[in-house]
Amino acid sequence: MAPMSELAGSSDLPEHVARNREAWDRYAPDYVAAGERGWAQDEPTWGIWRIPESEAHLLPDELAGRDVIELGCGTAYVSAWMARRGARVTGIDNSPKQLETARRLQEQHGLHFPLQLGYAEATPFPDASFDVAISEYGAAIWADPYRWIPEAARLLRPGGELIFLVNGTLQILTIPDLEADGPPTERLVRPYFGMHRFEWPDETSVEFHLGYGDWIRLLRRSGFEITDLLELRPPAGSTTTYTNLATLDWARRWPCEQVWKARRAR
Numbered sequence: 649m650a651p652m653s654e655l656a657g658s659s660d661l662p663e664h665v666a667r668n669r670e671a672w673d674r675y676a677p678d679y680v681a682a683g684e685r686g687w688a689q690d691e692p693t694w695g696i697w698r699i700p701e702s703e704a705h706l707l708p709d710e711l712a713g714r715d716v717i718e719l720g721c722g723t724a725y726v727s728a729w730m731a732r733r734g735a736r737v738t739g740i741d742n743s744p745k746q747l748e749t750a751r752r753l754q755e756q757h758g759l760h761f762p763l764q765l766g767y768a769e770a771t772p773f774p775d776a777s778f779d780v781a782i783s784e785y786g787a788a789i790w791a792d793p794y795r796w797i798p799e800a801a802r803l804l805r806p807g808g809e810l811i812f813l814v815n816g817t818l819q820i821l822t823i824p825d826l827e828a829d830g831p832p833t834e835r836l837v838r839p840y841f842g843m844h845r846f847e848w849p850d851e852t853s854v855e856f857h858l859g860y861g862d863w864i865r866l867l868r869r870s871g872f873e874i875t876d877l878l879e880l881r882p883p884a885g886s887t888t889t890y891t892n893l894a895t896l897d898w899a900r901r902w903p904c905e906q907v908w909k910a911r912r913a914r
């Protein structure tokens with residue numbers, strides 16, 4: 649798959665990338681407020697429950713002077729948090745509209761780093777350009793893992809760290825087909841075996857979710873050693889604006905979000 653340039657039209661894109669570009673350009677206005685809130689914070693918070701970094705421990709201990717790529721950066725608040733910790737950050741995202749918000753927030757906060765229009769399955773960066781690759785609900789769920797995980801391995805230097813936050817497997821298995829039918833229940837409503845590409849009936853976008861064994865085998869054969877799997881549990885009393893994705897009671901009993909951490913083999 650050839651790297652795309654800023655000028656590439658959507659007809660040159662893989663089918664799911666074109667569909668997700670159209671969808672995310674449409675969703676972008678709904679993500680402006682979260683982007684503004686994220687950029688305004690000093691302490692990173694993660695996922696739909698906004699769990700503080702001091703509890704979640706996603707980020708590497710040392711970021712100063714390290715080259716970091718955020719894959720599917722959206723409004724780029726995660727990139728901003730890392731840039732403020734001294735990292736040399738680059739963000740890549742598939743949605744021109746999301747990047748528009750990111751560029752406006754860069755101006756507003758006087759914090760600039762490269763933002764690239766493109767997709768995580770085939771990026772325009774040279775091999776071994778980064779020490780850390782991170783994604784919070786970006787490439788992590790919207791890019792095809794069988795393409796973006798090997799691409800992340802290509803981009804990372806030996807010993808480089810990959811960190812990505814995705815929906816919990818049990819959440820994906822229990823959430824109703826239609827958003828209007830509310831948050832996940834205690835009933836498995838779809839098969840675990842064969843998890844990969846998801847098209848929700850009320851959306852035009854395409855998501856990707858794998859089962860545990862498939863994630864482990866994909867990461868290992870792409871040259872990663874798995875260093876952790878964090879299963880995020882919101883603190884009692886947490887709130888979320890994403891009420892269709894989980895109730896607090898559900899998320900206190902089962903992980904509705906999980907974070908894979910892996911290291912590129914030396």
Ligand SMILES: C[S@@+](CC[C@H](N)C(=O)[O-])C[C@H]1O[C@@H](n2cnc3c(N)ncnc32)[C@H](O)[C@@H]1O
Pocket residue numbers: 665668669672679682719720721722723724726740741742743746766767768769784785786787790791792
């Ligand atoms: C939910 S946002 C993630 C950013 C931010 N952390 C957040 O939670 O708002 C999802 C982003 O993934 C981007 N995206 C979708 N498919 C992508 C792909 N194949 N490569 C890179 N970015 C992609 C979308 O354009 C969107 O900006």
